[in-house]
Amino acid sequence: MKNGLEDVIAAETQLSDVDGEAGRLVIRGVSLDELVSTATHERTAALLLDGLTERHFGPAELGPWLGETRERLFAHLATLDSVVLGLPPVDAMRALIARLPDGDDFEAALRLLAAPAIFLPAMVRLQAGKKPVMPDGSLSQAADILRMLTGELPSTEQTAALDAYLVTISDHGLNASTFAARVIASTGAGLTSSVLAAISALKGPLHGGAPGPVLDMLEAIGTAANAREWLSQALDRGDRLMGFGHRIYRVRDPRADALKQALRPLISAAQVDRERIVLAEAVEHAALAILRERKPNRPLDVNVEFYTALLLDALGFPRESFTGVFAIGRTVGWIAHAREQALEGRLIRPRSVYVGPLPQAA
Numbered sequence: 014m015k016n017g018l019e020d021v022i023a024a025e026t027q028l029s030d031v032d033g034e035a036g037r038l039v040i041r042g043v044s045l046d047e048l049v050s051t052a053t054h055e056r057t058a059a060l061l062l063d064g065l066t067e068r069h070f071g072p073a074e075l076g077p078w079l080g081e082t083r084e085r086l087f088a089h090l091a092t093l094d095s096v097v098l099g100l101p102p103v104d105a106m107r108a109l110i111a112r113l114p115d116g117d118d119f120e121a122a123l124r125l126l127a128a129p130a131i132f133l134p135a136m137v138r139l140q141a142g143k144k145p146v147m148p149d150g151s152l153s154q155a156a157d158i159l160r161m162l163t164g165e166l167p168s169t170e171q172t173a174a175l176d177a178y179l180v181t182i183s184d185h186g187l188n189a190s191t192f193a194a195r196v197i198a199s200t201g202a203g204l205t206s207s208v209l210a211a212i213s214a215l216k217g218p219l220h221g222g223a224p225g226p227v228l229d230m231l232e233a234i235g236t237a238a239n240a241r242e243w244l245s246q247a248l249d250r251g252d253r254l255m256g257f258g259h260r261i262y263r264v265r266d267p268r269a270d271a272l273k274q275a276l277r278p279l280i281s282a283a284q285v286d287r288e289r290i291v292l293a294e295a296v297e298h299a300a301l302a303i304l305r306e307r308k309p310n311r312p313l314d315v316n317v318e319f320y321t322a323l324l325l326d327a328l329g330f331p332r333e334s335f336t337g338v339f340a341i342g343r344t345v346g347w348i349a350h351a352r353e354q355a356l357e358g359r360l361i362r363p364r365s366v367y368v369g370p371l372p373q374a375a
Contacts, residue, residue: 080150115203184346256319
């Protein structure tokens with residue numbers, strides 16, 4: 014037995030391969046570097062879902078279908094009440110998704126791909142005292158998300174940056190939320206149930222909740238000159254450095270490099286705070302140096318959360334919405350794993366070892 018199921022193989026999958034020793038991520042036979050340089054959210058969704066639903070399609074067909082579904086699902090915002098509006102964005106998004114019908118067919122998958130892309134921007138705007146923006150089905154998913162968030166058409170660089178993010182975090186092996194989705198799917202429940210379980214796992218701070226605190230850390234440090242002293246004091250207190258270290262990777266998280274690269278066009282187009290980028294790079298260098306000094310036998314490097322925070326902040330998402338944006342991109346992976354489990358797997362039913370008291374003899 015291994016607590017946390019460390020290294021326990023619980024499923025066979027054709028969807029993604031995470032090589033923690035080499036720092037490599039492969040999604041359906043395509044390396045992350047290649048995928049993120051050429052793919053859009055729609056192309057990645059078509060790649061992951063190919064053969065797992067009753068309908069065969071490519072990215073050219075998926076885009077218009079997603080656009081039409083976004084427009085249709087916008088009406089669900091009329092069901093909002095004051096209780097849902099008072100929830101954190103990811104909880105409100107989850108509550109709205111829970112109102113969608115369950116099912117395991119292509120239509121259910123399409124609804125679940127479109128729903129968080131509408132619900133999260135709408136909740137951000139409503140909680141800021143603004144009206145939701147109706148979807149534009151003629152736009153790509155990434156462009157429409159940004160348009161529904163800000164009320165303005167995004168630049169080419171902004172759309173490409175969000176596409177890169179959605180592609181980068183689309184799937185990542187048997188992580189906690191994906192495993193939750195597969196467990197639910199193995200019972201014969203529908204895709205909506207699987208995605209709701211996955212969102213519930215994702216919002217835990219040990220899985221999907223750390224990008225926001227990266228910005229808190231940068232703001233607390235303030236200037237590059239303060240980086241080393243602040244980080245040293247944080248480690249002295251036993252604090253975790255946000256955006257560093259990963260359960261699987263023993264080298265640099267390849268997703269961090271993909272997102273750092275995605276930020277560069279925004280910097281060139283002056284669509285991001287340059288001072289924050291300079292500070293972030295100084296913090297990155299200082300943190301890696303200190304971690305090597307203090308934990309020479311424990312490889313700790315930058316993870317996906319560090320540059321996620323910078324990229325989503327540059328695109329205008331408030332930090333309390335970051336986990337919800339992650340869910341927008343990861344939903345396609347959850348759906349693909351749920352379908353793979355339902356088609357090829359069995360009911361997931363591990364055993365436990367009882368360590369409690371035994372009944373006393375009469």
